[in-house]
Structure formats: C-alpha cells, structure tokens
Amino acid sequence: MKKSVTTGLFLSLFLIFSCSENDDFSIPDTVDPDPDAGVEVQDFMWKAMNFWYFWQSDVENLSDANFPNTPEGSVIYTEFLSSESDPGKFFDDKLLFSEDRFSFFSDDYVELTQSLAGISKSNGLMFGLVRQKANNSELYGYVQYIVPNSNASTKNIKRGDLFTGVNGTTLTDQNYISLLFGDSDSYTLNMASIVGENAEPNGNDIQLTKEVDLRENPIFLDEIIEIQDSKIGYLAYTGFTNEYDEQLNTVFGRFKSSGVNELVLDLRYNPGGSVNTAVLLSSMIYGTNSKDVFLKALYNEKYQKVLDDSDTELRRFFAEKTGKGTAINTLNLKKVYILTTTGTASASELIINGLRPYMDIVQIGETTRGKNEFSVTMVDDRGNNYIYSAERASKINSKNKWAIQPLLGRNENAEGFSNFTSGLLPDEPLQEDITNMGVLGDLKEPYLAKAIELITGSSAKGIQKVELPIETMTSSKMFTPLKDNMYVTDPPIIW
Template identity: 50%
Template sequence: MKKYILLLLGVTLAFTACSDDDGIKNGPTPNPDPDADVTAQNFMWQAMNLWYFWQGDVADLADDRFSSDAEYTAFLESYTDPENFYYSICNKHRRIVGTEAAIDRFSFEEEDYNVLVNSLSGVSKSNGLEFNLMYKYANSNEIFGYVLYILPDSDASGADIVRGEIFTRVNGVQLTDSNYISLLFGANDTYTLGMAHIENGDFVNDSKEVTLTKVANQVENPILVAETLDVNGTKVAYLMYNRFLSSFNEQLNQAFAQFKAEGATELVLDMRYNPGGNVNTSRLLASMIYGTNTSEVYIKQRWNDKVQSQLTDEFLTDYFANTTGASSINTLNLSRVFVLATNDSASASELVMNGLAPYIEVIHIGETTSGKNEFSITLVDDPDNSFVYNSSREDKINPNNSWGLQPLVGRNENADGFSDYTSGLVPDIALSEDLTNLGVLGDVNEPLLARALQEISGVSAKVDFTVEMPAKSFTSSRLHTPLKDHMYLDKPLDIQIQ
C-alpha cells in the first residue's frame, strides 16, 4: 500500500524499509541479543547502514555482513566505547587512519543529541570570542590564538579584547598542541587569556589578561556586518556572513532589502570564516544574489545507492527560490559577485559559490577553501522514523540512548554537474590574511575587502597587499562546536514511499 509523507530532511525524514523491489532494501535486519549492553552501537549500525553515503564501501556496513544475530551481537560487543565504534564504521575516517588517508573527514557524533540539535539553530554555550589557532614556530609544539571577531551581546563583547589581538597563554599556561583542547574547550567555562604582541617577527608576552566566561544558550546572529559602501559612485553591498542558520533567514532577506533600497549594484560576500550550515539557507542566499527563477536548477543531490533509487528527480533537484517561506525574496539580480573565502570557508559556503558558478561570475578572493562537498542529516535512536531527528517526536526517541549522529549522507552538484571540489575551490585572486594587519571587518581598508573594491572600481587601492605574516591556522573555535563545519539538509517536500 502506498503512503504519502512530508519529507523534511534534517528535521523529519521517513523511509519505510521494504522487502519488495520498489523499496529501500536493507536486507535481513540483524537484531542484537536483548541482554547485551549494545544499545548505542546497535542504533549507530542500523542508522549508518541505511543512510551513510559510503555504506556500500564499508564492509562492516554491508547488508549481508552478519550471518546470524549472535555474530552481529559479538561484533557490537567488541567495541565497548560507542564513540570508537561509530568511527570504526565510517569510511576511513581521519580519527581512525589519519587525515592524509581519510575519505570521510567530517562525520561526527555527539553523546547528547540535544546539544547537537541546539547547535543547528546557532545556540550553544559560548563566551562570544571567535579565534583561530596557529603554531608559533615551525619546529615547536607551542601555539597561539588570534581573534577573528566577537559576537555582539556576548561575554566577550563587554571585555577589553578586539579583532586581531593575540594570546599565547590560558590561565598562565603556555598553549601547546597537546593542551589547547582542555584549556580552551574543556569543562571549565571560565578562563583567562594571556595577551601578547608581535615584535620583529617574534612573540612578546604582555601583562594584559582577559577573563571570559561561557554562557549557556548564546545565540549567534550570522550576519555580523551588512552595509552599503560608496566606491567612487558605485554602491557596493558588503555582507559579512558567518554561518548558514535557517533561524535567521528573515534577517538575511531584510539585509538584502536594505541593499536594494540603498541602490547596491555590486556585492562583496564575506564568508572567510563561514564553516557552513543549512543547505536551504544557501539556496535562499544564492537567490538573493542571482535571482528568483524557480525553474533554474541550483543544485542536485546524490545519496547512497539504496536511498538514491527511492528518490524522484523532483526531490533530488533544488531550484532557486522566490520566497523564504515567510516572505518574498529580495534579490539583487547580479551578474557577478565577489566572494571573500579562505581555508576556513566550508560546506554551505562552498555550495553557494559552486551553485552560482553556472549562472554568474564568481570572483573568489582569498585562499583555497576547505573542500567539504558532502551534506549530512541528524540521526537519533528513533527507528520508527528511520532514525532521523524530528522535534515533534522527542517522546519517541529511546530514553536509554541519547547519542546523536551527524554523518555525511550525500553530495551536491551544481547545474553543470560539477561537485568535485574535495581539494577546495581555488581563488581567482590569491590573498592571505596578514596577522600584522587583520584590519577592521567592513572597513574599506581591510585588505581582503580593499582588494575586492579595487576590482570593482578599477582604481588601485592605497592599501599595501604585502603579507608579512600569513594567517595559517590549524584549527578554529568555530570547529569546536557541535555543528563544526557541517552542511545539513532542511528540505520540506512531498514524496511517495512504496
């Protein structure tokens, strides 16, 4: 019998496993011994067997992997730590074999799915300080942090600390690559930063200290700067956009209404620190930039074979939008866009660039991007909803298993069929940030923005683009949140399930 459901990926998504040729085939479903302590591992295997993008490439996720329930139980019991078990069934995940050999670099888990779900809305425990970490010297394990920006209305916004400042110590202890996680991202919500400055190419510790406290339910508005600049008579919209959060879609649309009202004919889209987020929000942003023709393809999805065979072309294809769902899209109808992007730019940020490329000129200024071209969904222990998290089914989630998964489940390609940017998107104009001159975000003399404005105006900037100390970080505070740098689906659509 056919049934019709509302499909909301990342929020509510349901498939019915069937035995006939028309449904998603999982093979005989193994069941663990009810007396075995493998609740979390069983959930992880069942969910990954259905949804994981590389399910067909992982021998331990094969539909016919186990000849009996006893063999399946023994396999689950061989991993006493659910976290280790999860990464063992990921496809050569970096936590298992190292970054160089990794295929799946981005799937992750969270012991409390509520933390994960909150992060998808931009809600987390934070002091509002966003920073990157770098090695101090080539042959040393000592590291330092430099401030990227500070969230408004946060603990850090009231402290004596600004973009570009450097810190080398936490609670009096020199930061190293072996202690920074515990010092900066550990259980202690309050820490004191020891500030420093660069002198003659070296680090000099200062007496200045800044104490910050993380607070629960800190909300990040991803629109840090939205203003229209007058560049030799040309109105240039500048948008500093730091995450793709669906809860701020209306504010994003209002920013474009402001740009239109102020007569903007060019756009500099600053995503240099944007690690990604909601796929539908990327579609809306692309529509605000390019146009609202709902017959033009923005992206198409590719899932694993068992899921792909069940989905219609209509479902797999995302078109440009003419509404946010609550209001009409305010679009600039541009023929080109200047994008500031770096190695910190990932997933949905790259998706916007790739999705727009078949239609308009995308002038990429900065560095090669992260190269994250897969999307994810949130999975919890709710087998009756095919393990996909649904906020209206909180009472259906197994109360004895709080684990949440955020595995990669598919890949997006643009209207030209291009999706192969695992090595990142290469800039048209290469320019690294300079630790000695990070500048003020939104200021016409900030180097990356100044370089874009030079291209727009055709007039040489007064800014010196020489980079004395390139900002080459190895990690970011943005990546030490439950959301990290994931691209996740949030897509309502009616499909037919056999």
C-alpha cells in the same frame, strides 16, 4: 559534550527530514542483537549507517551479508556490536570509510541540534590558532571577531588581538583542546604581541566566561559603501542559520531599495550551516527563477535506488520565497565578490559552486576547505528511519541520547560539478596578515580593500604587502557542536 576527533578540518551538510509516522518509506528490517547485551547505541549506529551512509558499500563491516536475519546471525551481530564498548570508538573505528574526514558523533543530540539554531555555550570569542615559527609545537591564537552581546564583547579584547597562553600555561598542540575547549566555563587568556615572526606574552590578561544559550546572529555586519559610480553592499556572514532568513532577506531589501549594484560577500569565518539558507541567499544574489537548478543531490546505492524507483526529484531550484512565504529581495547581479579563507566551508562552498554556472564569481582570499558531501543528524528513532525530527522528540529512545552525523551524499551544481575535495581556488589569492588584520567593514581592511579595488579599478589604501601571513591550524568554530556542517530543513525528497 563528547565528540569524535577526525583528521583534517570538518565541513559537513546536515539534513533534517520532516517525515511522519505514516510515511510509505521505511528502512528494511535487519537483524537484532541480544536485548540483554547492552549494545543499543552500537545497534542504532550500525543500522543507520548500514542504510544511509554514502560509502556503505565500501565498508566491509556495513555489508548486509555479514549478519543474516537469523538466530545465528543475531549471535554474530551481537558479538560484533560488543567488540567495542565505547560507542564513539565503535563509530570511528568500525563504521567509517577510510577517506571520510567529516562524519562524526555526539553523545548529546539536544546540544547538537540546538547548535543548528546558532545556540551554544560560549564566551563569544571567535579565534584561530597558528603554530609559532620558533617552536612548531607551540601555538598562539588570534581573534577573528567577537559575537555581539557576549561576555567577550564586554572585555578589552578585539579583532586582531593575540594570546599565547591560558591560565598561565603556554598553548601547545598537546594541550590547547583541554585549555580552550575543556569543561571549565571560565579561563584567563594570556595576551601577546608579535615580536619578529612569533607571538610573545605582553603581560596583559583577559578573563572570559562561557554563557549558556548564547545566540549568534550570523549577519555580523551589513553596510552600503558608495564609491564613484558603485553602490557596494558588504555583508559579513558567519553562518547559514535558518532562524535568521527573514532578517537576511530584509538586509537584501535594503540593499535593493538603495540601488546596490555590486556585492562583497564575506565568508571568511563561515564554516557552513543550512542548505535552505544557501539557496535563499543565492536567490537574493542572483535571481528567483524557480526553473534554474541550484544543486542536485547524489546518494548511496541503496537509497539512490529507492529514489529512482519513486522518480523523486533530487534537484533544488532557486527560490521565489522564504520559508515563511516572504518574497525574496533579489539584486539580480551578474557578478559577486566572495571573500574566503581555509575556514570557508560547507554551505559557503555550496554558494560559490551553485552560483558559478549563472554568474561571474570573483573569489578573493584563500582556497576553501573542500567539502562537497552532506550529512544528516540521526538519533535512535526507528519509526522515523533514524532521522532527527524535533516534532518526534518524545519518540526518541529515552535510554539513548547519542546522535551521529554521517555523510549521506554529494551535491552537484547545474553543470554537474562537485569535485572540489581540495577546496575551491581563489581568483585573487590573498592571505590575512597577523600584523594588519584591520577592522571588518573598514575600507582599509585588506580583503575588503582588494574587492573595492577590483570593483572600481583604482588602488585602495588598505592593500599592502602581507608581512606575516596567517596559516590557521584550526579555529574555535571547529569545537562547537555544529562545526562546519550544512543542514536542510525541507529536503528535496518525497517519501
């Protein structure tokens, strides 16, 4: 799938609006191009961005004044759309605000929307990439975790293992995308070991094969740890995927019935996902008072006016039930310990920011990614205001499979705070150590050991001096269709 390459790492928030053909709201008519010009993809992109984009008023090319709805305006508009034949470059170069790090496009909306359900073509190896100390242009990879029941889970490779090459070629900042994320479904990793401050090949090789429709359950690990008077629930959660909300609620039911009174939420490798799931998870942690505000959404000037005129409720509240009507199992905690890295983004940050007005958040680890805007999956379906809806798949222009994922707005918490574009700072700074990553869920794993130390007040054996801190350049999750986006399946918008 072709995707845009943006600066920095991504963190976005998808909104999937369930609108009907009889909705009262519709985007105002705008100028149409010459139908024979072959610019229908660019036309869809411009019209969607012209109305929905958060920074519409800041992008000169998106101004309503540029293309009046007249025959002359149609000529000018057609020339503008034709000025770039590549729709991806058109989107990136002509429609995006200069400060936008996260909006992107896809040339296959089917692949993109499948990823919202945790379905992708993958070998199940989740890893980060780090620059070598000896040669800054060379990279090495480290395994963060392995998806159960994947191809990688059948191989002799585990968390903390390192690799420096693919198919005998050393990884660099120029070739890693083609070697690791290219069209080839199979490749051989050239494994490595730490020598001094660098990773060097050790002669071992691991062959991996990508599988179609691999489903990753984001509930990677859940366990109950009993230490002194504390019953600690530990949840390693790798993505906010709403297809697993019922199972997540069952986990908290077990925590609740077992008397869990402390919670460690591991979001180190969680780049985001469903906002609805973030609301539910926050309710499982804090409480189910549906009068307590979890977030308030802010949009661009055009759509904000539509919402203001219709007096639409823009706030989201803590939930009493799941989307299927199951009562939320809540721990009603006053404090939660959340583990973070630079890969913690989007809905993960939404959890931290949304809960902070109500409870004590002890954030352990690194500063998070820093994305407080949300976006929406848009396709060429004018009848649904370009918002993707699975129920309207037959209405999408069959000649146009492109989708865009533009930023639509920004979320505030109950106190009106949303300014964390530089990330959320940890209360207890800690970096992962490439020489001592440990096993997730093990009491000696450094991050979990630190949380247990803070909970119990006694030193844990897993806490040691960080010998070689990991400074992740990027990760495998940033090259999936979902990346680090967040999405909503039942938005707080009444059409």
